[in-house]
Amino acid sequence: MRTIDAPDPLAVPGDRSVSVIRAWVALYTRGLPEPFAEERRAVIEAELWDEAEAARWLDETSGLARQRWSRWVRGLPADISWRIESQSKIANLPRRSDVRISKIRLAAIGVVVLLYAVMIVGLMASPSFREWEGMPVATLGLGMSIVGLLLAIPRPQGGFIVGVLGTGLAFLAMPWLFPFFLPLPLVLGYHLVRSQEMTQSSATET
Numbered sequence: 001m002r003t004i005d006a007p008d009p010l011a012v013p014g015d016r017s018v019s020v021i022r023a024w025v026a027l028y029t030r031g032l033p034e035p036f037a038e039e040r041r042a043v044i045e046a047e048l049w050d051e052a053e054a055a056r057w058l059d060e061t062s063g064l065a066r067q068r069w070s071r072w073v074r075g076l077p078a079d080i081s082w083r084i085e086s087q088s089k090i091a092n093l094p095r096r097s098d099v100r101i102s103k104i105r106l107a108a109i110g111v112v113v114l115l116y117a118v119m120i121v122g123l124m125a126s127p128s129f130r131e132w133e134g135m136p137v138a139t140l141g142l143g144m145s146i147v148g149l150l151l152a153i154p155r156p157q158g159g160f161i162v163g164v165l166g167t168g169l170a171f172l173a174m175p176w177l178f179p180f181f182l183p184l185p186l187v188l189g190y191h192l193v194r195s196q197e198m199t200q201s202s203a204t205e206t
Helices: 017-028 034-057 061-092 103-125 135-152 156-173 184-205
Strands: none
Touching: 017 034, 017 061, 034 061, 103 135, 103 184, 135 156, 135 184, 156 184
C-alpha cells in the first residue's frame, strides 16, 4: 500500500485522470455489495496499470493522460449500463430461492407429467378415441396440465393458473377420470404456490 505522499505509479506528472476515474468508479459502484464493487474496481485498476505499462514501454507517456480522458468519456455509457445490469442481478438473487422444491415434490411432478403423457399417447393411439369428438379438448387439457406443472417449478402462480385451465378442459371431456387423475396437477400446483407464499412471508419478516 502506497503512502499519501508517494507518487501514483499509474499516473504521469500533471495527470489527474487516474484520480477522476477512481472517483467515478467509486461513485457508480456505491451501494452495491462489496464483491460486485471490488471486482469492478479491480478490473479498472488492472486496465489503468496495463495502460501505464504500455505507455512506458513504448515511451509514449506524454499522451497517456489524453488517452485516458478520451477512454473515460467514451466508456461512461458502458459504466452506467454495467451498474444497471448489476442492480438487476442483485434484485433477482433472492428470487432464485423463493421456492425450494423438495425432491419428493419434484418426483411427484415427474410422475404426474409421465402419467399424463402416457394418457395423451394412449388417446391418440386408440382408434376409437381418435374418432371421439371430445378428443381435441381432452388432449389439449392434459397438455396444458403438463405445461402448467413444468411451469410451476420456476413460476408457481403462473403454472397453477395454466394447470387449473388444463384440468378444467380435461374435466369437461373426461369427467369420469376426475376423482382419480385430474386433481393431481391442482394439488401439486397449490402446494408450490403455498411454498412460495410462506418463503416470501418469512423473507419479509426477516
